[in-house]
Amino acid sequence: MTLAAAPAGPSALRRHNLGLVLASLRESGGASRAELAAHTGLTRATVATLLDPLLTAEVLAEETAPPRGVGRPSRPVRFHPGGPVALGIAIDVDSLAVCATDLAGRVCAHRRVGGDNRGRTAEEVYAAAADLAGEVRRALGRRVLGAGVAVPGLLGDRRPVEDGVSATTADRAEPVVLRAPNLPALTGTRPGSALADRLDVPVVVENEATLGALAHLGLAPDFVSVSGEIGVGGGIVLGGRVYRGANGLAGELGHVVVDRDGPACGCGGRGCVEQYAGKSAVLGDAGVADVEALREALAGGDGRAVAAVGRAGTALGVALASVVNVLDVPVIVLGGIYAELAPDLRPALEAELRARSLQPAGPTVLASELGEDAAVRGAADAVLADVHRDPDRLVPAA
Numbered sequence: 001m002t003l004a005a006a007p008a009g010p011s012a013l014r015r016h017n018l019g020l021v022l023a024s025l026r027e028s029g030g031a032s033r034a035e036l037a038a039h040t041g042l043t044r045a046t047v048a049t050l051l052d053p054l055l056t057a058e059v060l061a062e063e064t065a066p067p068r069g070v071g072r073p074s075r076p077v078r079f080h081p082g083g084p085v086a087l088g089i090a091i092d093v094d095s096l097a098v099c100a101t102d103l104a105g106r107v108c109a110h111r112r113v114g115g116d117n118r119g120r121t122a123e124e125v126y127a128a129a130a131d132l133a134g135e136v137r138r139a140l141g142r143r144v145l146g147a148g149v150a151v152p153g154l155l156g157d158r159r160p161v162e163d164g165v166s167a168t169t170a171d172r173a174e175p176v177v178l179r180a181p182n183l184p185a186l187t188g189t190r191p192g193s194a195l196a197d198r199l200d201v202p203v204v205v206e207n208e209a210t211l212g213a214l215a216h217l218g219l220a221p222d223f224v225s226v227s228g229e230i231g232v233g234g235g236i237v238l239g240g241r242v243y244r245g246a247n248g249l250a251g252e253l254g255h256v257v258v259d260r261d262g263p264a265c266g267c268g269g270r271g272c273v274e275q276y277a278g279k280s281a282v283l284g285d286a287g288v289a290d291v292e293a294l295r296e297a298l299a300g301g302d303g304r305a306v307a308a309v310g311r312a313g314t315a316l317g318v319a320l321a322s323v324v325n326v327l328d329v330p331v332i333v334l335g336g337i338y339a340e341l342a343p344d345l346r347p348a349l350e351a352e353l354r355a356r357s358l359q360p361a362g363p364t365v366l367a368s369e370l371g372e373d374a375a376v377r378g379a380a381d382a383v384l385a386d387v388h389r390d391p392d393r394l395v396p397a398a
Helices: 010-028 033-040 044-056 122-140 191-199 208-214 279-286 291-299 303-327 342-356 371-389
Strands: 060-062 077-079 085-091 095-102 107-114 144-151 154-156 176-179 203-207 223-228 232-238 241-243 331-336 364-367
Touching: 010 033, 010 044, 010 077, 010 371, 033 044, 044 060, 085 122, 085 191, 085 208, 085 371, 095 122, 095 371, 107 122, 107 371, 122 144, 122 191, 144 191, 144 208, 144 371, 154 203, 191 203, 203 208, 203 371, 208 223, 208 232, 208 241, 208 331, 208 371, 223 303, 223 371, 232 303, 279 291, 279 303, 291 303, 303 342, 331 342, 331 371, 342 364
Parallel strands: 085 144, 144 203, 223 331, 331 364
Antiparallel strands: 060 077, 085 095, 095 107, 154 176, 223 232, 232 241
């Protein structure tokens, strides 16, 4: 016999109502208490009770509006300009990035440093990421609610997700890196512990492609995002929520096989799309050293570069057509270097999608405006999502 869920107690109800108020403030950018009550369906007295601790803690600020006639002037409530922030940390093969995002979703600081992480131990990678996050934190001088970490690998050892993007930090089993083909030193490590110990804040860890999808939630209710860096990552959004799969492994587009007899892949398989459309593969095929040189070659009409990007687009189209046919998503979002190369990548990609997709016109292909920063932005967004589910974190413990 399955027991029914327990009714929500006063604390759970208060957290739920506070989440409604915070979501309304983020959506509106600022509102009076009366407007918040009207938008959330709560009473003005309830709204006032919820706001007061956050005003005292300088999470929110209340302004005095100029009089607009008879009666008491409204006092718009907004997120405090010096209020707490969430940190996003992205660990990539050839760079580390950190951003700080406030409760309104605005980026307050951003740092990216290049460097080949393949020659580092896991300890060195996590120490360098923590050092960069510490620099951003000290420069801002604002309270940090937590850190989200984007990792280029498969994560496991976590509990199933039942609601939203992920469980709250308190309910989440700490993930371990099961496999990181492009950063094998991270395999078997627990990034959450490694960074929480160094930063002394709650840490949430997700696959970089999952967080890249999270950063694009406003684009469409159903889409697949695909990002090209050293490897190829993917994220799936269904019904406005990131779909992670039963074990958090959904969206590993880089290891969709496009040629069963193709070149060996670091995952142990052969002919994965990563071997044709990953950054290293495209640069090598084009005969250039980096993405900037590739862009210059494309702008100059270099035949080898044009052909290399076309072959990458074809491989991506073959892989994505299968994904589209399985999931029936109407939108594909190109991120990372694919966003930068979109004008040259799209023709071959869209030709394959039209030829292979069961959708009459094929899916719409969009280029992300976030580029290589999607994962680090999504990492910060994951922390904010946790805070909205557990807004008691906004008021510092006495």
